[in-house]
């Protein structure tokens with residue numbers, strides 16, 4: 001184990017814990033990146049990561065250490081909200097294209113991990129967490145790029161030590177979610193069309209925010225009349241990529257965040273299928289990554305949309321499934337459970353976006369391993385990782 005120990009103890013290594021939430025990976029970066037990020041605010045550090053340290057994201061996400069569907073969470077120990085005492089720790093979420101603003105599945109993984117870790121280099125304020133005996137939970141306040149996310153981790157108190165209770169779900173309250181476009185008809189110009197659209201020249205869709213903006217529409221509306229279970233993934237990916245490009249080019253007003261310009265972009269397209277036991281949603285995000293989980297932030301966006309349409313009341317928990325449930329023997333326990341718990345005013349929000357809801361989303365995450373990643377200077381392939389792509393003819 002001499003080589004393994006050398007990698008783990010090297011200050012040059014990037015040390016990560018791997019988890020999954022309903023099959024979607026979270027590579028939690030504990031060491032090796034945070035200290036390199038310049039900037040005082042979390043969003044400044046995100047900008048610095050994008051501009052000056054993006055090879056590190058690629059090194060963690062892409063081959064040979066990752067794969068095109070990898071997802072990451074870089075722990076950021078100091079942000080404006082940790083300094084003010086509102087957050088215990090910050091995070092930057094990473095994917096195949098860059099840095100996302102919110103991630104529900106990784107938030108669930110982080111809640112469990114941050115309670116489990118006793119390493120004060122990884123989580124300096126771990127000892128300030130408090131077990132609430134009434135709810136048997138411990139609250140971890142996470143500073144995500146979209147704002148403050150409050151995670152409730154099920155815990156037990158054993159010999160005065162807080163420990164994770166695996167018999168219950170982790171839940172979180174995200175930033176307020178709100179719809180920005182409800183059932184709008186969108187023209188599809190010839191250059192954006194996809195084969196399954198047939199002779200139709202327009203489709204009806206909605207856009208909603210759950211820490212990130214999502215376009216939401218049923219599979220049939222996208223042209224997949226047989227539902228998600230009978231659709232080709234390649235065809236769905238092509239159709240949603242075309243639709244995303246169209247919305248970003250012609251309907252960018254639907255992704256206007258009322259207070260923060262850096263949150264104003266379309267992150268993903270959710271194709272829903274209500275013919276499944278509960279709600280099934282397939283989310284294409286970033287550069288057409290496919291979420292294995294029901295997409296925690298999109299669950300928030302979908303509930304806010306359903307609430308705005310008068311289809312879902314407060315305090316009505318509902319189960320949301322992902323592609324993983326299609327092959328499941330017992331989907332009744334799969335996925336995430338989400339509910340709107342409070343109606344709030346959206347600061348600066350106008351029209352349908354003037355009101356929003358706070359969503360509580362629950363699920364569970366599991367460990368898959370730990371890694372100490374190194375880079376040897378002579379290795380040209382692994383400095384910033386690589387993607388297998390054929391050059392376009």
Ligand SMILES: O=C(O)[C@H]1NCC[C@@H]1O
Pocket residue numbers: 024071100102103104105106285291293294295296297298
């Ligand atoms: O659960 C979520 O919200 C995330 N999963 C991958 C894409 C989203 O960021």
